Amino acid sequence: MCGITGYVGARPGVRTVIDMLRRLEYRGYDSAGVAVAGLAAGSDRGDLEIVKAAGKLAVLEGQLQDHWEMQGTAIAHTRWATHGGPTTPNAHPHYSCDKRIALIHNGIIENFQELKEQLGAAGHAFTSDTDTEVMVHLVEEAYKATGCMETAVRKALCQVRGAYSIAVVSTHEPDTLYAAKTASPLILGLGNDENFLASDIPALMRYTKRVLVLEDGDFAVLNRQGVRVSTRDGEPVMREPFLVTWDEQTAERGGYPHFMLKEIHEQPRALADTLRGRIREDGRVVLPELEAFTAARLAAFTRISIVACGTAYHAGVVAKKFFESVLRRPAEVTVASEFRYGDPLVGPDTLCVVVSQSGETADTLAALREARRLGATIVSMVNVVGSSIARESDAVIYTQAGPEICVASTKAYVTQVMALYLLGLHLAASEQRLSADELRAYAQGLTALPDAVEAVVAQALSVEDLAARLADKSTFFYLGRGYDYAVSLEAALKLKEISYLHAEAYAAGEMKHGPLALVEKGVVVVCFATQPALFEKMLSNLREVSARDGLVVAVVPEGERRADAAADYVLRIPAVLPCFAPIVAVVPMQLLAYLVARARGCEIDQPRNLAKSVTVE
Numbered sequence: 001m002c003g004i005t006g007y008v009g010a011r012p013g014v015r016t017v018i019d020m021l022r023r024l025e026y027r028g029y030d031s032a033g034v035a036v037a038g039l040a041a042g043s044d045r046g047d048l049e050i051v052k053a054a055g056k057l058a059v060l061e062g063q064l065q066d067h068w069e070m071q072g073t074a075i076a077h078t079r080w081a082t083h084g085g086p087t088t089p090n091a092h093p094h095y096s097c098d099k100r101i102a103l104i105h106n107g108i109i110e111n112f113q114e115l116k117e118q119l120g121a122a123g124h125a126f127t128s129d130t131d132t133e134v135m136v137h138l139v140e141e142a143y144k145a146t147g148c149m150e151t152a153v154r155k156a157l158c159q160v161r162g163a164y165s166i167a168v169v170s171t172h173e174p175d176t177l178y179a180a181k182t183a184s185p186l187i188l189g190l191g192n193d194e195n196f197l198a199s200d201i202p203a204l205m206r207y208t209k210r211v212l213v214l215e216d217g218d219f220a221v222l223n224r225q226g227v228r229v230s231t232r233d234g235e236p237v238m239r240e241p242f243l244v245t246w247d248e249q250t251a252e253r254g255g256y257p258h259f260m261l262k263e264i265h266e267q268p269r270a271l272a273d274t275l276r277g278r279i280r281e282d283g284r285v286v287l288p289e290l291e292a293f294t295a296a297r298l299a300a301f302t303r304i305s306i307v308a309c310g311t312a313y314h315a316g317v318v319a320k321k322f323f324e325s326v327l328r329r330p331a332e333v334t335v336a337s338e339f340r341y342g343d344p345l346v347g348p349d350t351l352c353v354v355v356s357q358s359g360e361t362a363d364t365l366a367a368l369r370e371a372r373r374l375g376a377t378i379v380s381m382v383n384v385v386g387s388s389i390a391r392e393s394d395a396v397i398y399t400q401a402g403p404e405i406c407v408a409s410t411k412a413y414v415t416q417v418m419a420l421y422l423l424g425l426h427l428a429a430s431e432q433r434l435s436a437d438e439l440r441a442y443a444q445g446l447t448a449l450p451d452a453v454e455a456v457v458a459q460a461l462s463v464e465d466l467a468a469r470l471a472d473k474s475t476f477f478y479l480g481r482g483y484d485y486a487v488s489l490e491a492a493l494k495l496k497e498i499s500y501l502h503a504e505a506y507a508a509g510e511m512k513h514g515p516l517a518l519v520e521k522g523v524v525v526v527c528f529a530t531q532p533a534l535f536e537k538m539l540s541n542l543r544e545v546s547a548r549d550g551l552v553v554a555v556v557p558e559g560e561r562r563a564d565a566a567a568d569y570v571l572r573i574p575a576v577l578p579c580f581a582p583i584v585a586v587v588p589m590q591l592l593a594y595l596v597a598r599a600r601g602c603e604i605d606q607p608r609n610l611a612k613s614v615t616v617e
């Protein structure tokens with residue numbers, strides 16, 4: 001996730017914004033850059049300088065020796081690539097054509113392509129592949145017309161659609177910073193005769209503990225004397241500053257005790273970002289990444305083969321069901337380590353869908369190469385731009401989870417599932433397998449998911465009692481049918497990974513074919529019953545467990561009461577389209593795993609024996 005810092009005041013600007021940026025490194029990034037408007041020490045240069053570099057901050061710092069003591073208003077940025085690879089030209093800040101305005105951005109501009117065309121026609125030259133660069137040219141164009149930076153930035157913002165936090169500096173008003181936010185975070189830090197801005201509080205803490213959190217739609221003007229906040233249209237708004245009392249480490253985790261909890265809370269935003277710009281008004285899915293594939297080419301894939309490992313494989317299990325239901329033809333999902341040595345039935349008629357958060361998992365990469373060797377076309381779902389899997393695919397649909405730091409995956413999983421739903425709907429629409437009404441209903445169902453997940457996250461406390469009750473148990477089963485079976489797999493993995501408890505997922509109908517023998521007092525059985533068509537069947541499974549003294553936890557949609565009598569504990573989740581329930585039903589299970597692990601005193605963010613990116617076989 002990109003990091004933004006900005007400073008106006010008497011300190012050396014470059015040194016200050018880079019120091020602040022270092023405190024945002026935990027967000028992950030692939031390139032960095034800085035812009036300073038003002039005077040070099042001992043010189044009367046009044047220009048705007050940008051220095052940027054691909055790679056870690058140290059690379060950039062190596063190029064800043066002459067700039068270190070420069071005074072002047074400065075902005076800096078660490079980039080987590082979304083549009084355009086992690087290269088120096090794509091790093092922020094971006095210049096206007098006349099090099100008098102510089103801008104940094106965190107977020108995604110959905111309509112950048114059409115704006116780029118318009119600006120190109122008006123004579124603007126672009127030096128990067130980013131969506132961001134259009135914004136600085138929009139500001140430049142508006143400044144030419146109005147001669148006022150504040151109006152120019154406001155006008156530019158009115159033309160873009162999407163998510164952004166931005167900061168702008170210029171030689172037109174070298175003592176002023178302009179900033180705005182919608183969807184992506186931006187915090188102002190208030191000092192004495194100096195002011196700051198940053199994507200997150202840790203960047204500010206060394207300099208000031210008085211902060212002000214901007215809200216969506218806010219526009220801010222910062223100079224040494226103070227900050228002024230208004231709406232994008234200029235209506236003044238009051239944002240109360242507050243004093244930060246966290247230590248720096250807590251601040252890095254946004255005040256959460258662990259990255260895992262922070263990432264669970266980030267899921268509504270991550271889902272919204274993955275959906276952003278993907279659904280047209282008529283309900284059709286927009287996947288420009290697949291533009292090169294004609295409808296005839298897509299329809300010619302008689303086989304769909306999904307490959308992935310771990311949590312990403314579980315996302316694939318959801319996708320298999322969904323693809324089969326909307327495409328009415330078989331889809332396979334295979335663990336990558338089995339696929340690569342399994343003599344897979346793959347050929348030129350196969351669409352191989354590769355799912356990976358890191359884009360570097362050795363088994364998944366090897367499976368991709370094997371599929372390619374056999375002539376398949378590769379479409380991957382990856383979270384890290386420019387990663388090996390992304391580079392070796394025919395097309396990539398990036399999940400917009402942002403960097404995931406906890407080893408146990410949460411927000412990457414839900415965004416993978418979301419991206420896979422989008423792919424399924426795109427294929428189904430291109431094969432004309434869904435009516436206009438069906439497409440619209442699916443689109444509405446997807447759009448409802450961020451809020452549904454938000455509602456579950458907001459009730460985290462309701463899982464706390466249950467977690468306390470389960471923390472000393474040693475055997476867990478997770479049961480479900482259909483989509484609920486897919487969620488069971490992921491729920492069980494979460495508990496195993498971070499609490500080191502034995503958890504097994506089963507297709508609920510399989511219990512009586514063996515595992516039921518293990519159920520006795522003290523054994524915990526989580527039963528997912530989110531699928532109305534299978535509810536009665538799940539209720540029977542739940543009763544079978546209860547009759548054997550197992551401790552039953554039921555996960556049901558809101559309003560559903562039929563499981564109450566047989567379950568020891570009922571967790572209710574918002575009712576969504578049944579095929580989309582996995583994204584919502586997994587969330588209380590992530591929270592449960594987290595709280596059980598915490599109650600057991602486990603190392604949560606870095607569980608024993610596990611690594612975030614498994615680059616060896």
Ligand code: F6R
Pocket residue numbers: 309310311312313355356357358359360361364407408409410493497612613614
């Ligand atoms: C579990 C988890 C792992 C990964 C697996 C694949 O919480 O994170 O099971 O899902 O190692 O990793 P990626 O998605 O990076 O290929």
